[in-house]
Amino acid sequence: MRILISLVSSSTSTGLHLLSVSRRLHTKISPFSTLIGLKPPPAMATSEDSIRRCLAEKQSSIESQGNTVRALKAANAEKATVDEAIEKLNALKLDKSVMEKQLQAAVNGNGPDGSINKEAFRQAVVNTLERRLFYIPSFKIYRGVAGLYDYGPPGCAVKSNVLSFWRQHFVLEENMLEVDCPCVTPEAVLKASGHVDKFTDLMVKDEKTGTCYRADHLLKDFCNEKIQKDLSISAEKAAELKHVLAMLDDLSAEELGAKIKEYGITAPDTKNPLSDPYPFNLMFQTSIGPSGLSPGYMRPETAQGIFVNFKDLYYYNGNKLPFAAAQIGQAFRNEISPRQGLLRVREFTLAEIEHFVDPEYKSHPKYSEVADLEFLMFPREQQISAQSAKKIQLGEAVSKGIVNNETLGYFIGRVYLFLTRLGIDKDRLRFRQHLANEMAHYAADCWDAEIESSYGWIECVGIADRSAYDLHAHTVSISLIHTSCIRCEIVSVLANKRQNMCGKEEKSGVPLVAHEKFSEPKEVEKLVIAPVKKELGLAFKGNQKKVVEALEAMNEKEALDMKASLETKGVVEFYVCTLGENVTIKKNMVSISKEKKKEHQRTFTPSVIEPSFGIGRIIYCLYEHSFYMRPSKAGDEQLNVFRFPPLVAPIKCTVFPLVQNQQYENVAKIISKSLTAAGISHKIDITGTSIGKRYARTDELGVPFAITVDSISSVTIRERDSKDQIRVDVEEAAPVMKSVTDGHRTWADVWASFPHHSSGSAED
Template sequence: MLEEMNIDRSEIENLLRRRFFYDQSFSIYGGVNGLYDYGPVGCAIKANILSLWRRHFILEDQMLEIDCSILTPEIVFKASGHIDRFTDFMLKDIQTGECFRADHLIEDHLEKLLEIKDISDEKKTEIKRILPQIGNMNATDLQQLIEQYNIKSPNTNNNLSEPIAFNLMFSTPIGPTGQMKGYLRPETAQGMFVNFKRLLEFNQGRLPFAAAQIGTSFRNEISPRSGLLRVREFAMAEIEYFVDPSDKTHSKFETVADLEIQLYSAINQINGESAQLIRLDDAVRLKLINNETLAYFLGRIYLFLIKIGIDKNRIRFRQHMSNEMSHYACDCWDAECKISYGWIECIGCADRSCYDLAQHIKFSDQRLVAERQLSIPKQIQVGEKRLNCKMIGQLFRKDASIVIEYLQNLSENEARILHEKLQQSDEKITIDNKEFIITKLIFTFETIQKTIQVEEFIPSVIEPTFGIGRIMYTMLEHNFKIRPQDNQRKYFTLPPLIAPYKCAVLPLSSNAAFNPFIKQISDLLTQIGISYRIDSSSNAIGRRYARCDEIAIPFAITIDFDTLSQPHTIVLRELDSLKQIRVKIDEIIFVLQNLSTEKVTWNEISRLYPTFIEQQTKRLENVE
């Protein structure tokens, strides 16, 4: 566990910045909180995580990937609820105006109280009961805690304002007039919902199916902190799995049914119990997890996290409690990972019911529905609007089209009410500030009985959401190591699939005789798409090995004086074990291709080739 390793987080973060995995954006101007630039190493790792994500999820389940606009008109977020509800509560220092996120400030204050030695057991119990609930409290509850615990501004000890709701979306006008209001998307999901109809058509009208999207999202965090864990601009990978709400079984559930994972249920949290190890099949059978499809994705998420190098002993799935569950969700679990900051959410997986599509149907007046064949035809009541378009044309002439459009767009309930009123008297309506008299001769509404063999329904959605920056930081922290023989040698050991470069090419010295072999090997690596770095600097080979280790290069090719002899061979070194083998140059591509794609392990390869101990050919380094 991380605590037992006694690792100083600052050592990890210093190495990440020194080797330019990432750094604060615009640092030469003082930087901007919550914005980060990825350097060459960070870019490569991020790209490899996303590449593996595509293979693990999109290819495995034949998902439909799309790429939607970041800039989004206001109506979309009005429909989704983001305009009204996508907020955090903010506190202001009364004197300085400095802003704080309310739940974080209160949590930090209470956690510090727990560290006080003379605090009573009763008070500790009370604080521990309150802490899990703070993130879901309303303004009144937060203000009560501020008063109860006499919480002040942390930097000045000044009084704080009452909690203020702050919308986290970045707004921007669209177009030169600014009349159309837009936002930078805070998630990628809405693009998949508004394209549901096209996606369903592409899938030949069949459910279930999954849409997937990878892209950048933006949240105007009140007080960004903890490096990549809470930022204002970040990469997301999201899946929307559209399924018939009457059948949430999954055809591939048996592939994950026997997985045992740590589930931290709502009941565990309420009772103050730890997470429990449980088979996914048992969790579904016991209704701990709402349905098979949700459990299937929890299993796939678990396997993905392990595959990219996250420690399985530091993964748990925490169920949302009733006070934090979205009003439309049937069930929701967060994949949390334990790092030096504590348990942090990396992935959310929710059964969002049919809320999103229902909202977009309401606001767009589009039929975002699917169909199911009925085994037995059934009778339904259908409301029909009947318009006498000829008479409307005669009465309203050039305005006939807007009257027809108005009447056609009436909801079923509105049409029924209008029909009932028209049976008593004519009705006056206003369209675009013009008044029109509607009579029962031009509009009626009646309910008829209809036999159907196909039934329309709004699909439910299972939504796994991945925060790529959080996943990446967690993976790096879980794979940070220190050489036991030298505590100054710090490095990362990542799975070859994720490593930024698969190998390094290191000539033993600057001897010109090595140059043809550097070119030969680099050409071979380039041809088969294996990423590599050449380090031909004058530093000692040990220092160059250390540089490669710091940026998690799993394998290093060393060209030495034995390489010059027939048959031409090189030394291949593995990062974590430091073991070395001697391999012929014409075989190195086969070896590296299999190692970097994890088709074979280092132990398997090392048994096939002689262990390297020392050079057989002795040459003086200054002979050039």
């Protein structure tokens, strides 16, 4: 669930969604600046900043020294004097060029050629991935479609392994209720969730060709280009541009348009002028059925399918809380201009969990199992004070209130375990808390699991405590609620009455609530509002119904105020939002009282804690974290390796006859058969290629083990990263593979139990 809707605040923010937040983070310098309006903050004394200042001074020294030289020459000064002045000028120019290099390095973050290394590294990874068909640009023979990718055989196997492990780690271990809903979704559902109105990005058009661009991308590119390439800009200008980058996601259409005009940004391809920014809905629209009258969308997330089934799932769980539902499936976003390869795509696999919990009891029975974990966390405070992420013990974060509650903490811990077991480097994984302005007003707390890649820190999992928002939204359509009307917010009261104050007919009308049965009845004081319909009918005629509804929808404070006014003054002015005007209520028109009642249960809307996984992003980051290069044995080339753990590896082992020989091939087939029976994905390679080349080929696919058949009774098993080799009997090969690939034994265990094979003979 990736929409934040500002209900009460008058925030100008457009519909943000979690997976877009990473756009901001790549460039975030001083995120708190977003809190203090459009004026740039006072420039901070960063090293980049001081270099820019020195550079500006150096530049003016050069100019003044240049003037000096020209003046000396004009005055026909002595050669020695002129030469000395020229020498000084050259020295200044040399200083400047050194400073420019320093500035370039500071701008790029890590070392003088940091960004170049990142680019080169990414290129090496991506080349290997494409060449070995981990992924393929979709519909390539038709010149492809931006933002759509196929997973080829190894990529598909990796994805399938990641999803299997996700099911094991979350669904099975937590007894979650997995559901599988369609992608085609009718409009009413996405209207209620807010997507139809708010799931947009701002777009500009080339005024001549009509080509579309994302407005914030153009502004971002302009600022980055300026900061990184134009070394002559002042420190103040640089600070301003950085400030714009930091608040990119908070700019309204008008503000974005104004900045684009101010900076004179034109269409990148044609240099034509651009239109004003306007919102473009990111959902793929379609039509359900033959009439053309039922609009539908391809779901932009899987979560809504769970929310609309809450009632049935709660029943399935024996009407007990807490419980979690989960869904794995495709989601769709018609990105305006997809970039960053596999990270921003138009169709992707999401795995989402909705954990429903009583808002008054957010503890978790298995919390103690993760409380001792320690990993990089980046709480709000650290971000605001420009510190970096630091290692914090999860239990401490929860007990200090940094993480809002135990259940949220439990899921953060489980996500950490999930990602690191897949092979994500724990030093390049951090949990970043959302800033106050990133979260919707209804959210209790929100953390993103961010993984560092060559593109920067990428949000791969969002873990949010969304309170009761989503279940409310489907009971009373939030999109129909007046933002100016305070009564519209008390949706839970309305939910039970199956009616919607300000709304028309678009709502499910089904209360999505839970109950807590009391062990013995409790006496409670209840507000009773009894409109006197006869009197109201006489006074308001056709508007009577709306007035009655408005009276019944008053909250306690409103009702008691009215009661007091009626008792003292006899009349009161009362705003009816469905009429859009005040009406006069007299004492005889409504009776308001407090009555004591015995209640046997409490009815409430559960809170939902939502871990949402972008599977494709996790897999891409995993590729980067798993990739390394090492020299070939001869030392004449660099070989690519993916160090996937067996859990993830697309193929668990290869079987190679050392030489082309019928006997060895027969042994290889026998081993292959027993591997298949044990459910181990593997490949036989009987080509006559050298064994070293065959190893290199499979290292590049991340195959962790290779079985080389070099005798008819026993074989050599080689581990990919250490290149260590052991000898095992033919009939032991499959059982050994089984135990090391299903995690019952480590390679170290196996290494300790079998005779070692001296390398060399098989490697060449």
